[in-house]
Amino acid sequence: MSQAIKIARWAAKTLETKNTCLIRTHVSLAVRICIAAREEGLKLTGATFMGGGEPPTPAKIAHITHIGARWIPTYFFTEVGAVGIGCAQPFDENDLHFFKDAFALIQLPSPVPGSNIVVDAFCFTTLLPSAPKIMLNVAIDDYGMIERRTCHCPLEGYGFTEHLCHVRSFHKLTGEGVTLVGSEMLHILEEVLPARFGGSPLNYQLLEEEDEQGFTRLSLLVSPSLGAIDEEALISTVMESLKQSSVAADLARAIWNQAKILRVKRMEPLWTLRGKLMPLHLTKGQKLPIEKGEKK
Ligand SMILES: [Zn+2]
Known part of the structure; x- marks a missing residue:
């Protein structure tokens, strides 16, 4: 992931001779490649990125099209x-x-x-x-x-x-293309963290949001009422617990870790308008559509 520029350079070089190239990857990684290319002044006109695994939001796709490439979504299990x-x-x-x-x-x-x-x-x-x-x-x-x-x-x-x-x-969170089973994170937020750092499940929340560049960011909200907390220890506790819970969670942990997308924010967890506290709060792609399309 830290080598995105190498892929960007390869793509730019391939485009010079072949006018086209295809890179299969998750959308967040495609965005990393495109940002790396832009920072080095490379054009990727003619390149195609193709992948699935997380919602290709307008903010992410804008990074890809801005540099002349295009995105083709796939949907697979x-x-x-x-x-x-x-x-x-x-x-x-x-x-x-x-x-x-x-x-x-x-x-x-x-x-x-x-x-x-x-x-x-x-x-x-x-x-x-x-x-x-x-x-x-x-x-x-x-x-x-x-x-x-x-x-x-x-x-x-x-x-x-x-x-x-x-x-x-x-009911999964997606971050950097890896889906993490919600129940595993719930256990960490509601049991592991309160046991180690005090407070209750109401003091912790995982917030998925998109930053200015379109990257998925995960913020671990911790109520300021808990006083001073070693934030590094908090993150490593989450990472360690993910490592132990399942192979999928461990994979998510590895990618989160590498991309450094999990950060601690000292603020009160967000409540829904109906007065509920959802341990996993999504601000990205809000509005869960209830309308129906034409059925087969
Ligand atoms: Zn069509």
Whole structure:
């Protein structure tokens, strides 16, 4: 990650001779490469970044297009592979064509844990005998809209007429492309930290927000009422606990650590308008859409 400039230089050099190049990576890492390129005055016109794993927000994509490159979103799960790919005439940064030859998709109204918000969760069913795993209406914690729309791109020509839009994960946090299971973080916020640093679960909160450059930042909010706290010890306690909880959490920890995206903020945790305190508070991509798209 600290070597983003090397990839930027490679891309610029490749573009000189071949006029095009493809880099597959998560959007946050693509942004790092583009910022590194810009800082060194490199142009990446003709480069394509392609990936998934976290919402490609307008702020992030602006960094990519600003330097002449483009972003193609993909949507896939480890278990079954790609379920969608970016439209060539996109409506927004994450306009995907749904692979309806390989999957069926329905939506199930599902409550977001720790809130009274209901979202239309995606439930996928595999259709092909070649699917690596059989899934039958499996909810994968994502929600969004399904719509049939004419875009006149080649994928539509192949019969992929359904678009998936505004896809978000609803009870995971995403940071630098790694999803972290919410329950593991909840345990840390509600049990590990109060036990070690005092206070109660109400004094700690993880806030996901986007900084001025479009990077995902995670702030660990700690109530000032707890008095002086060794912030370094706090961060290392979180990192250590993540390391112990699961392989996925440990991977997230490694990336957070490397990208230094977790920081401590001394302020009171944020409460919802309805008077709830959600241990994981998202300010990025707010407005959980409840409206429905045209269903299949
Ligand atoms: Zn299209």
